[in-house]
Amino acid sequence: MSDAAEPVVRxxxxxxxxxxxxxxxxxxxxxxxxxxxxxxDGSIDSALDIAPDSSIGGAPxxxxxxxxxxxxxVAIVGAGSTGLALALALGAGRDPQRRVRIFERAPKxxxxxxxxxxxxxxxxxxxxxxxxxxxxxxxxxxxxxxTRRIDGRxxxxxxxxxxxxxxxxxxxxxxxxxxxxxxxxxxxxGVLELGRELVEVREDAAGVELRFxxxxxxxxxxxxxxxxxxxxVRAALGGEQPGHSGYxxxxxxxxxxxxxxPPGLAFExxxxxxxxxxxxxxxxxxxxxxxxxxxxxxxxERRAETLLEHFGAWHAPIRELVLRxxxxxxxxxxxxxxxxxxxxVRGRIALAGDAAHAMTPNLGQGACVGLEDxxxxxxxxxxxxxxxxxxxxxxxxxxxRIDRVARDxxxxxxxxQIEAPFLRALRDAAxxxxxxxxxxxxxxxxxAAGIASLDALD
Numbered sequence: 222m223s224d225a226a227e228p229v230v231r232x233x234x235x236x237x238x239x240x241x242x243x244x245x246x247x248x249x250x251x252x253x254x255x256x257x258x259x260x261x262d263g264s265i266d267s268a269l270d271i272a273p274d275s276s277i278g279g280a281p282x283x284x285x286x287x288x289x290x291x292x293x294x295v296a297i298v299g300a301g302s303t304g305l306a307l308a309l310a311l312g313a314g315r316d317p318q319r320r321v322r323i324f325e326r327a328p329k330x331x332x333x334x335x336x337x338x339x340x341x342x343x344x345x346x347x348x349x350x351x352x353x354x355x356x357x358x359x360x361x362x363x364x365x366x367x368t369r370r371i372d373g374r375x376x377x378x379x380x381x382x383x384x385x386x387x388x389x390x391x392x393x394x395x396x397x398x399x400x401x402x403x404x405x406x407x408x409x410x411g412v413l414e415l416g417r418e419l420v421e422v423r424e425d426a427a428g429v430e431l432r433f434x435x436x437x438x439x440x441x442x443x444x445x446x447x448x449x450x451x452x453x454v455r456a457a458l459g460g461e462q463p464g465h466s467g468y469x470x471x472x473x474x475x476x477x478x479x480x481x482x483p484p485g486l487a488f489e490x491x492x493x494x495x496x497x498x499x500x501x502x503x504x505x506x507x508x509x510x511x512x513x514x515x516x517x518x519x520x521x522e523r524r525a526e527t528l529l530e531h532f533g534a535w536h537a538p539i540r541e542l543v544l545r546x547x548x549x550x551x552x553x554x555x556x557x558x559x560x561x562x563x564x565x566v567r568g569r570i571a572l573a574g575d576a577a578h579a580m581t582p583n584l585g586q587g588a589c590v591g592l593e594d595x596x597x598x599x600x601x602x603x604x605x606x607x608x609x610x611x612x613x614x615x616x617x618x619x620x621x622r623i624d625r626v627a628r629d630x631x632x633x634x635x636x637x638q639i640e641a642p643f644l645r646a647l648r649d650a651a652x653x654x655x656x657x658x659x660x661x662x663x664x665x666x667x668x669a670a671g672i673a674s675l676d677a678l679d
Contacts, residue, residue, distance in 0.1 A: 291428040293320045294607040296441035298419055298431070299448030300325035302397075303574030303591035305404035305413075307445060309350045310599025313412045322439075323408075324417035324431065326448070330405060335397050335472050335552070336500070336508025338363070338487070340664075342671030343589035344390035346596045349675070352403050353390075359403070360395035361501040364485030371492045373536030384665060388672060394487065394500045394508065396474060400588070419448075422457045422570065429569050442607035443569045445598065447591075452576035455563055460572075463557040463579050465517035466631075468494075470582075471528060471553050472510045474502065475546045481538040482507050490535055493642070497532050497539050509542050517555040524551045556581055558631065562623045565616035569609055573598055580627040586667065590626055593671050594619060600678050618677035626667065 295311060297304045300323050313321035339347075339356075347353040366379040385391045405413065421432035422444065429444045446454025450463050482488075482499050489498035499509040511528055521527050528543045528551070562578035565571055574591030598615045605611035 291440045291442045293322055293439060293441040295319070295321045295443055295445060295602060296429070296431055296439060297321065297323045297445045297447055298454050299323070299446065299452075299574075299576065300327075300330060300401075300405070300413055300415075301447060301449055301574060301591075302400050302404060302588055303576075303595050304445070304447035305401065305408065306346065306350060306592050306595035307447060307573065307599055308412055309352075309404065309407055310596050311602060313408060315409065321412060323413045324419065324433070324439075325413065325415050326418040326453075328416045330401055330415070331398075336394055336474060336502040337397055337400070337588050338392065338394050338500070338585035339400070339592075340392045340585065340589050340668045340671075341385060341388040341390035342586075342668045342675075343592045344393070345388075345672050345675060346592040348390070349596060350404075350407070352407060355403050356395065356400065357391065357393060359399050359503060360393035361484055361503055363392045363394055363487055363500070365487070367486070367488045369488055369490040369536065371490055371535045373490075376491070379664065384668065387665070388669060390672075394502050396502050396506070396508070397588075399502075419453045419457075422454065424568055424570060443571065443602070443609075443612060446570065446572045446576045447574045447595075448576050450557060450559075450575040450579035452572065454570065455572055455576050458564075458567055458570060458572075460563045461559065463559050466556040466558055466581050467514060468512045469515045469517075469519065469553060469555050470510055470512050471524060471551055472508070473546045473550045473552065474506050474508050475542065475550065476505050477507050477538075477542065477545055481541060490539065492532075492535065495531055497535060499539075499542060507542075509546075512556070515555075517557070521553055524548065524553055558627070562620075562627055565619060565623075566609075566612040569612070571598065571612040571615060578623045578627050580630045582630070584626065584630040584667065586626050586630060586671075589671060590623060593622070593674055596675050597677060604678060614678065618674070622670065622674050625670075629667065 297307055304323050304325075308321055308323050311319050311321050313319065313323075339360075344353055344357075347356055363381045365381065368376045368378075370376060381392045416435070417437070418434040419431060420434050421430075423430040423432070428440050428442050430438055430440050431444065432438050444454070446452050446458075448454055452460070456462070479501075482501055484501050484504075487498070487500035489496055494514040495512060497509070497511045499507055501507045511532060513527075513531060525543060525546070525548050529540065532543065533540045557579065558581050559579045563572055563576070565573075565577055573594040575587065577594065578590065580587050580590075594615075597619060598612075601611040601615040605614060
């Protein structure tokens with residue numbers, strides 16, 4: 222195929238995204254939605270013309286099929302949890318038949334102060350990747366979740382223990398930085414390349430060429446965009462940009478004694494078009510978050526005062542948590558999402574994680590579904606080689622799962638942000654009388670379906 226016939230697309234990452242902690246799972250490449258370093262040797266190579274017999278790959282002709290002119294079998298754009306997990310699922314650096322590298326825009330891995338929940342489906346992926354025990358040791362196992370009125374009365378409660386026993390894995394809360402750190406630790410030196418900002422993607426019949434802002438290039442048999450909600454790879458493919466959900470989020474991690482929020486408890490209080498929640502992420506720190514209906518590009522230079530005005534009279538310990546938090550530690554960002562999950566595959570290029578399905582954080586499944594993507598995509602490439610056929614198989618078994626979780630998360634957010642008093646009263650009455658069995662069923666089916674999806678290719 223001549224150069225004139227090659228599809229050429231340019232990456233257009235949004236520089237404003239560097240200030241946003243936007244989504245449940247974040248790649249540093251595009252938007253700090255991971256709310257979470259450095260090159261193993263502290264240096265960044267000037268070029269990425271990697272020979273087939275380099276330390277991260279083997280000679281062509283092995284069990285994994287590869288285009289003969291490509292330096293890599295798989296190039297992963299984005300070092301968030303999805304990209305790191307995919308590299309591990311592919312055996313990066315350990316399997317001489319697979320030449321894999323991750324290209325990360327940021328000069329160092331630096332997760333912005335946010336926490337997240339990993340449900341049992343995510344723990345099953347982490348178990349298969351060999352990092353479950355390390356993460357559980359650094360996390361807060363969840364025992365009970367509560368949705369409350371603003372006066373502290375419980376609308377509906379959820380016990381995690383029965384689900385954990387049934388699905389053979391706990392649910393945990395932790396800092397994003399911990400997840401990212403444990404995944405990155407498992408990678409051998411040379412797999413992760415920092416300071417690689419993608420500016421152009423060129424696909425032809427034999428592979429994909431990536432061009433970076435520092436002038437370097439590399440070729441790969443397939444490219445995976447795992448670069449978060451503001452994905453440069455998705456933009457390069459002409460995919461739609463994420464839109465505003467209608468509300469903004471405030472977040473922080475703060476040191477607080479167990480008396481304020483006991484270990485194992487996660488709560489979320491619902492008021493008129495606003496919510497406030499908190500849960501511990503380890504023995505010393507807890508993560509709190511708040512949502513308010515607001516325009517996407519609105520600003521707030523008085524974040525602590527705004528929070529006290531809206532939530533200061535709500536039940537304890539909400540006011541105390543805000544007062545304990547240094548003003549500079551309070552993050553604020555619009556909650557954005559893809560109106561519908563993106564097309565997962567085009568030719569030799571695929572999307573995974575938030576790049577594919579940036580969703581609202583209301584079900585706590587964004588990072589979990591990204592980890593599922595990583596495992597299934599790794600299995601597809603292991604079985605069918607780094608080929609368009611492998612990517613299509615991945616897309617075929619992930620599409621319905623992704624669509625359903627994104628839709629349910631969006632609905633949950635709208636339910637929680639209701640503003641009209643009459644509708645709120647109906648919502649609260651329904652929550653108190655009907656929500657427990659419905660919530661239990663929703664959680665069980667959502668999480669169990671995620672675990673089942675891991676073996677969809679077997």
